Amino acid sequence: MLKNILILLYVLLTGCKGNAQQKEVVIDTGDHTEKKYEIAKTEAEWKSSLTDLQFQVLRKAGTETAFTSELLDNKKEGVYVCAGCGTEVFKSGHKFDSGTGWPSFDREIKGNVAYDIDFKIGYKRTEEHCATCGGHLGHVFEDGPKNTTGKRHCINGAALKFIPKEK
C-alpha cells in the first residue's frame, strides 16, 4: 500500500514538471531574490544597444508618453518582438484600438512574456516583461475587449519592434 502511494506521489511530482517551458529562473539568494534571464547584459551594454527611450522603458520600467508611438496606429499584419532581444511577444491579430494612446493587445504570445506585480503608482498592477531578457513591456488590465479575452495588455511601443508578415 505504502509503495503504491509512493509511486503515485512520484508520478504526480514528475508529471507536473513535464514540458513546462520555463525561461525565467528565480534564484533565491537568501536576502533577496534575483531573476536570471537567458539574455543578460550589463546596464552599460544595454545602454549602448538601445535608444535612450528604449532603455528607459525596457530597463528602467519607464512609460512612454501616450500617443507618441509610431506603432500605435499600425494595422499591418505581422508580429511584434521585444526591442531588447527580438523575442516574439505579440501578434498583429490580437492588437486593438483601446483609445488609451498605447499599443494594446488582448493577449500575449504565451510563454514569451512573464508577469510581476507592482505598486508603483499606489495600487496593484500586473507588470509584464519579456521572458527572455526581462525587458519591461507594459501592464495588463482587466478592461479589455469582452468579446475576446477581457484583457488589455497596455504596451509601450518603444519596447517593441514590428516585423511585417512576408508576402
Ligand SMILES: [Zn+2]
Ligand atoms: Zn526581450
